[in-house]
Amino acid sequence: MIDVRLLRTDPDGVRLALARRGQPELLVQLDKAAHLDARLREITAERDEHRRQVNDLSKAVGLARKAGDAQAAEAAMVTSRELGESERSLAAESDELQSALHDVLLRITNMPHPDAPDGAGEQDNPVVKGPINMPASFPEHQRVPHWETATALGILDNERGTKISGAMFTLQRGLGATMARALCQLALDRNADAFEEIRPPTLVSTATLTATGHLPKFADDAFAIERDGLWAIPTAEVPLTSLYAGEILDETALPAQVMAHTSCFRREAGSAGRDTRGMLRTHEFDKVEILAIAHPDQAAAMLDELVARCEGTIAVLGLPYRIIEICTGDLGQSHHRSFDIEVYAPGCDRWLEVSSVSWFSDYQARRADIRFRRTGQKGTEIAHTLNGSALAVPRVWAAIIENYRQADGSVVVPEALRPYMRGATVIPAT
RNA sequence: GGAACGAUGGCAGAGUGGCCAAAUGCAUCCGCCUUGAAAGCGGAAGCCUCGCAAGGGGCCGGGGGUUCAAAUCCCUCUCGUUCCGCCA
Incomplete structure (x- = not known):
């Protein structure tokens, strides 16, 4: 607010x-x-x-x-x-x-940061960094969409995923499932130096979903468990933001930095029929979110840090990426300033949004009533919140399949993931 | 799901209709004392909101009611504890 x-x-x-x-x-x-x-x-x-x-x-x-x-x-x-x-x-x-x-x-939406670039919509988002790791050209064997490769390798079984739950639910198996988990483990480990790991509830109250700005406006985008008055979280941002809801924190406790690996549930109400193949848009996916509740004076630097951390994980995976800034016309309701990291997927020939890092100023914290007290001073002030996707599994997973595909159809496991893959260095062609 | 009891300030805990924003203890902050500290002594101190200010209004888990007047009585919801039931 x-x-x-x-x-x-x-x-x-x-x-x-x-x-x-x-x-x-x-x-x-x-x-x-x-x-x-x-x-x-x-x-x-x-x-x-x-x-x-x-x-x-x-x-x-x-x-x-x-x-x-x-x-x-x-x-x-x-x-x-x-x-x-x-x-x-x-x-x-x-x-x-x-x-x-x-x-x-x-x-009423949040006010854009003065430095957020002007623009009417998505098409006006400027590229602020990159492309990085981008080869001059891609060989033919990388020009295969991940759903074809992954299905052929037996690590993606969307037919059965759909049988179990319906359209836009995916199912990974074998090394595919292992790699999904490995990605989360990598992201958690890379941020454990500064972020406390939380395992929050993934079903939350109406008040909690309202605090982040997802309600009342975007009720259609969330899965509701109506009988019990609960909502399935679209992102761990939701429970993590409300971690200190209604509390007055000591200034010295800021910034409070937390992270969580959770399932995320999205109805994708407005995008039925779009990106229905593969892993680009799904009703349920895994994500590691990093989040900070910060002093207003710390917020700008924290935004840079979150971007750097999210970027670092993509970089260590060796994927071609770029960073764009979100212009005023494309900024989400609660957002004050945002950066997206996009990864290039040669098989789909598309830039995929794999991470979104945002500063919400006091917009969410006011809804959640998260305040802090300056040391030695009377009264309270509203804190600032910021967060970023340290790693969202499906699109990164898809980009790895496409970027690491070999001429024989196998997929090499990126170096950074190998410690979490039980020794697998390649997902072999059968 | 059933039953009982409970929810008061940072914490603990009094308070059963008016003199209660609320005793007391601990913790906190400021003085005094001390070379320094502890102890002791004295004092300060909740949150929200309207107002330039003086000052006003609200907040005792949430909501509603009774009353001239509610932390206190009634209803209801939520949460907690314990017992029973169920259960990974």
């Missing part, structure tokens, strides 16, 4: 920042929020004044009773009762305004 107080004190600044996203509807909502807020404050002040009078009168009743003045007590009670009526109706109005304002605010 954006800060209502900022909307109050610097409406033009907020307006200008949000305008960069190029969504006129946003500005309409912003005006709506400003109006609701102004009205809310009026009503609340009035209600508080009524309450003050009721409080005073109630005290007077008690004192009069004690003094044995039944008449004065009765008189105060009568006045107070009348005031109580109007107080109740003001309170009802105030509650309504409050929830209306909250609903509007929950749907």
Whole structure:
């Protein structure tokens, strides 16, 4: 959520920042929020004044009773009762305004970082680094899509995955399954120096899914377990962000750095029929997420660190990659600034988004109510959150199959994964 | 799933209708004392919100109700503990 107080004190600044996203509807909502807020404050002040009078009168009743003045007590009670009526109706109005304002605010996007590049959409995202590890040309035997190679090698069995769960569910087997797990193990090990490993729940409450910004707007994208009021997480960002929800952290505890390997579940409601082959878009996949809850002053440097860490893992796997920055028109709802790492897959002849690293400023932390206290100072401030995919299995897995394919159809296991592959150095052609 | 009991400040723990933002202890911070520290003594200190300020309002797990007045009474939900049941 954006800060209502900022909307109050610097409406033009907020307006200008949000305008960069190029969504006129946003500005309409912003005006709506400003109006609701102004009205809310009026009503609340009035209600508080009524309450003050009721409080005073109630005290007077008690004192009069004690003094044995039944008449004065009765008189105060009568006045107070009348005031109580109007107080109740003001309170009802105030509650309504409050929830209306909250609903509007929950749907207003975060403000882009001043340095985020302007742009209308995906096509305007600038490449900020790379391509790296990109050969001048790819031999013919690498121009085979991973689903063909992997199915032939017996390490991908989507026919059976689909039989079990339906379209867009995949099934890896043998060395394919081992490699999926090896990728996660690699990512965890590479970040264990600075990130505490967490094994969070993957089914979460509505409040938890709201904190990251996935609800209420994107309910259709999440799997819901309606009977129990739970949601399947689309990313470990969701439970990890809420790890300290509702808590006030000591400044010295920041940055809090955590990571988790979890399954991620996505309905992909808007993309039915797209990327249905292979591993490019699936309802369930494994991912290692790294996340930081940071002091605002630490956030910019933390963003760089997260990008470097995510990049490092892709680099050590020897894959061709580049880094793009997300422009204002393509920035997700909660995002303040984002970078994507893309890997080139020669078989599909596509750049695949394999990692997204983002800074959310205080947007998520305000929803989750994660605060910190400066040492020796009174009061609290909202923390900042940042996170990145240290490794998302399917597309990296796919890119390895395509980039490491040999002329005989086998796939060489990247050096970095071998310690986790029970000695396998190659996935042999049968 | 059934039953009982519970949820109060950083922690522990009083408080059963008004004088309660809330005793007390521990922890914290600031003084004094001390070469320094401990002990001792004195003092400070919750969070949110409106306001330039003075000051006001709210918060005792969440929500609702009774009352002039609710931490305190009633309803409800959530969570916790214990016992039973089930179970990897």
